Amino acid sequence: MAFDQFTGTDTYIASDELRHSVNVAVALGRPLLVRGEPGTGKTLLAENLARALDLPLLRWHVKSTTKAKDGLYVYDTVARLHDSRFGDGDVKDVSRYIKLGPLGEALAADSRRVLLIDEIDKADLEFPNDLLLELDAMRFRIDETGREVVARERPIVIITSNNEKELPDAFLRRCVFHYIEFPNRELMARIVRVHHPDLTDKVLDQCLEVFFGLRATPKLRKRPTTSELIDWICALQKAGVDLGRIGGGIPFLGTLLKTEQDVELLGKRAKA
Amino acid sequence: MLVDFLFELRKEGLKVASHEWLALAEAMELGLHDSSLDGFYRLARTVCVKDVADYDAFDRAFARYFQGVTEAALALTKDLEAWLADPGALRELTDEQIATLRRLGLEELRALYEQRLREQKERHDGGNRWIGTGGTSPFGNHGKNPTGLRVGPGGARSAMAVAGERRFAAYRRDVVLDVRQIDVALRGLRRLGREGAEDELDLDDTVAATCANAGDLELVWRPPRRNRVKVILLMDVGGSMDPHAELASRLFTAASRAGRFAKFRSYYFHNCVYEHVYEDAHFTKRVAVADLITHSDKDEKLVLLGDALMHPAELLDPGGSYSYALGSRTPGVEWLRRLANHFRRTAWLNPEPDRYWAGSTIEVIAALFPMWQLTLDGLAGAVRYLTRGGPRPTVPNPTAWAKAAGG
Numbered sequence: 001m002a003f004d005q006f007t008g009t010d011t012y013i014a015s016d017e018l019r020h021s022v023n024v025a026v027a028l029g030r031p032l033l034v035r036g037e038p039g040t041g042k043t044l045l046a047e048n049l050a051r052a053l054d055l056p057l058l059r060w061h062v063k064s065t066t067k068a069k070d071g072l073y074v075y076d077t078v079a080r081l082h083d084s085r086f087g088d089g090d091v092k093d094v095s096r097y098i099k100l101g102p103l104g105e106a107l108a109a110d111s112r113r114v115l116l117i118d119e120i121d122k123a124d125l126e127f128p129n130d131l132l133l134e135l136d137a138m139r140f141r142i143d144e145t146g147r148e149v150v151a152r153e154r155p156i157v158i159i160t161s162n163n164e165k166e167l168p169d170a171f172l173r174r175c176v177f178h179y180i181e182f183p184n185r186e187l188m189a190r191i192v193r194v195h196h197p198d199l200t201d202k203v204l205d206q207c208l209e210v211f212f213g214l215r216a217t218p219k220l221r222k223r224p225t226t227s228e229l230i231d232w233i234c235a236l237q238k239a240g241v242d243l244g245r246i247g248g249g250i251p252f253l254g255t256l257l258k259t260e261q262d263v264e265l266l267g268k269r270a271k272a
Numbered sequence: 273m274l275v276d277f278l279f280e281l282r283k284e285g286l287k288v289a290s291h292e293w294l295a296l297a298e299a300m301e302l303g304l305h306d307s308s309l310d311g312f313y314r315l316a317r318t319v320c321v322k323d324v325a326d327y328d329a330f331d332r333a334f335a336r337y338f339q340g341v342t343e344a345a346l347a348l349t350k351d352l353e354a355w356l357a358d359p360g361a362l363r364e365l366t367d368e369q370i371a372t373l374r375r376l377g378l379e380e381l382r383a384l385y386e387q388r389l390r391e392q393k394e395r396h397d398g399g400n401r402w403i404g405t406g407g408t409s410p411f412g413n414h415g416k417n418p419t420g421l422r423v424g425p426g427g428a429r430s431a432m433a434v435a436g437e438r439r440f441a442a443y444r445r446d447v448v449l450d451v452r453q454i455d456v457a458l459r460g461l462r463r464l465g466r467e468g469a470e471d472e473l474d475l476d477d478t479v480a481a482t483c484a485n486a487g488d489l490e491l492v493w494r495p496p497r498r499n500r501v502k503v504i505l506l507m508d509v510g511g512s513m514d515p516h517a518e519l520a521s522r523l524f525t526a527a528s529r530a531g532r533f534a535k536f537r538s539y540y541f542h543n544c545v546y547e548h549v550y551e552d553a554h555f556t557k558r559v560a561v562a563d564l565i566t567h568s569d570k571d572e573k574l575v576l577l578g579d580a581l582m583h584p585a586e587l588l589d590p591g592g593s594y595s596y597a598l599g600s601r602t603p604g605v606e607w608l609r610r611l612a613n614h615f616r617r618t619a620w621l622n623p624e625p626d627r628y629w630a631g632s633t634i635e636v637i638a639a640l641f642p643m644w645q646l647t648l649d650g651l652a653g654a655v656r657y658l659t660r661g662g663p664r665p666t667v668p669n670p671t672a673w674a675k676a677a678g679g
Contacts, residue, residue: 017314020311020314020315020318021314021318023304024299024304024315024318024319025318027299027302027304028295028298028299028302028304028319030295033322035323035324163456165456165459167322169287172322172323173289173291173292173322174291175322176295176318176319177318177321177322177323178318179324179327219518
């Protein structure tokens with residue numbers, strides 16, 4: 001298998017370093033843990049990786065109540081109880097009530113899958129530890145039926161984290177890590193181009209000027225990121241604001257700044 | 273040679289172990305390092321570093337370690353070229369030489385050799401700043417690309433240049449923080465317990481009770497889990513704390529967030545705690561420290577935020593208060609001692625860098641309260657101590673003066 005499998009897609013521009021990390025993870029068969037500021041395209045990475053490699057994508061969006069076992073399988077006891085009471089189907093066959101979760105599906109599939117475990121830090125502290133064995137050996141056992149599921153081909157696992165919690169060392173040890181740096185101006189221009197191909201160079205330049213100027217403002221509580229820039233340009237275009245002449249106040253500031261303190265702060269600075 | 277590199281990483285405090293070593297070896301066997309130092313830099317960082325806070329440590333270890341190796345590789349390359357020029361001599365290679373050859377491979381040697389050549393050129397015209405000392409840009413003065421030398425296809429930067437530049441220094445753990453980071457750090461400060469009204473369905477017990485009840489539904493309720501930690505925050509405001517006001521407000525914002533602690537109270541003081549602390553930063557609503565002590569459980573966590581920096585007399589002399597009108601008879605240090613003695617766990621967060629602590633009033637106060645510098649690491653340490661206890665931090669380079677003054 002060639003090493004340089006992933007080179008980005010027509011709608012997703014990946015930096016050299018990100019591409020390299022993805023390819024290392026794929027080659028080593030280890031999960032890739034992606035971190036970075038919100039809005040730098042962590043989740044989109046998995047979608048576009050699946051698209052680039054032409055593999056089906058399974059998503060597992062982790063919430064604060066998610067348990068590790070949910071990702072493998074769920075034993076639907078309520079359905080079984082319902083069937084036993086109202087006589088629908090074969091209640092003796094437990095496997096009918098086993099529903100595979102995203103991780104379980106990825107391991108049970110007969111061809112390679114891309115699995116996205118989104119925002120793993122949202123769940124309980126012990127959550128990553130409960131996945132160690134499954135991610136390492138890529139196999140698990142369904143206790144209720146005694147079935148052993150072993151992955152035929154190791155799925156490509158992309159895990160994103162927003163740094164809400166420290167992840168356990170034992171878990172980190174099994175991952176390959178990449179931090180998505182905030183794109184520099186050059187890369188940002190390419191990214192915006194992909195989403196707004198009809199933007200002229202001059203307008204793009206002005207937008208980036210405003211955007212990076214805003215990001216450089218000291219003491220901002222939440223600095224605008226890539227996704228906000230793209231939304232902003234979209235809003236500008238939809239509203240028909242003359243992009244060639246964005247001077248003075250910034251239109252649609254609400255798409256870029258998300259806290260009232262930041263808007264206030266910017267207002268004060270503009271006056272001064 | 274890789275093992276040494278991993279030990280170099282460990283010296284920088286990175287938690288790399290055999291697991292990473294094996295992964296790295298496997299990756300190199302697959303050729304993922306591209307047979308170049310640049311490729312190796314990216315590969316090793318991807319495999320060995322698991323947190324952006326450690327990128328900077330990795331950069332430093334890499335720069336230090338491979339500075340030497342490039343030189344060693346040059347010597348090796350010369351040997352190799354001599355052998356190549358005279359193939360007959362190859363038969364007489366020692367076991368050691370064969371092992372070296374196997375380990376490195378010609379391509380990699382070439383890559384290292386080229387790397388070394390580039391380095392030589394720059395040394396001649398650019399002065400001796402290949403690896404950043406004191407944060408200076410390595411290639412600042414030879415008039416090429418100001419952000420660094422570009423080599424190889426696709427504009428990839430040389431690993432040594434990236435490592436030397438230390439772009440990730442800003443993500444280090446020992447730097448000051450924003451609200452979000454404080455928020456995350458404070459999450460550790462919790463002791464969960466079930467208290468209050470029973471309004472949460474206990475599923476496991478419900479199942480058990482229903483089974484025991486021969487299948488008729490029996491619901492079991494329980495109180496939800498809540499954080500039981502109570503926190504008192506005492507903040508120094510004004511004067512020498514002005515430069516740190518922004519940082520203090522961030523800590524306050526994060527700590528006072530609703531629902532974080534079972535009980536959260538905050539008070540202000542100026543310079544040092546005397547008879548009174550204040551409910552507001554304008555010092556209008558007084559609260560006697562004696563009352564504060566009587567009305568606080570000793571299991572509440574007392575957190576003080578201040579630079580602890582003042583004239584020794586303000587801390588140690590009776591009537592040393594900044595305001596004579598208060599007519600203080602008890603020295604500040606005594607009030608601090610009473611606070612420190614009342615609470616089981618206290619922590620003092622100090623925005624001053626700890627290298628300046630020794631030999632000032634900070635040292636005296638640090639003897640009373642376990643003190644941490646207000647950085648991500650410091651805050652995490654304080655939270656750990658407040659919840660779990662453990663050893664108190666020590667002041668770097670302590671002086672005899674403080675001991676005499678505080679004792």
